Amino acid sequence: MPKGQLEHANLTVTDPDRSAELLKKLCGWHERWRGPSQLGGWTIHVGDETTYLAVYTNEKAKGGYTKGTPLNHVGLLVDDLDAAEQVVVEAGLEPFNHADYEPGKRFYFFDWDGIEFEIVSYAGDGQ
Known part of the structure; x- marks a missing residue:
């Protein structure tokens, strides 16, 4: 394979x-x-x-896009979830839906164009 x-x-x-x-x-x-x-x-x-x-x-990008058509979200793996969240906040974006389930801790945010990102860390304490 x-x-x-x-x-x-x-x-x-x-x-x-x-x-x-x-x-x-x-x-x-x-x-x-x-x-x-x-x-x-x-x-x-x-x-x-x-x-x-x-x-x-x-x-044509100025017209905007709608979540889920066809992309639901982009998942990014980071080694320090708290530091990543700080970057998002400093960019003026709002983290939401914090969760802790296998295989790691995570939060989500929408960028300026409505693209949803899931930020995940596999480290036990989020860092």
């Missing part, structure tokens, strides 16, 4: 610079690439050496 892993996901946002900065602070990632999209618009890739999120925009 083949073995796979997520290489990237592409999210449409209204302000890719703002979204990229949040992801860099939240996950300790770096900017891998930025430039024009092949199909128009602008993209910034933020991640590590093997995995990243592409934050993309174009003129």
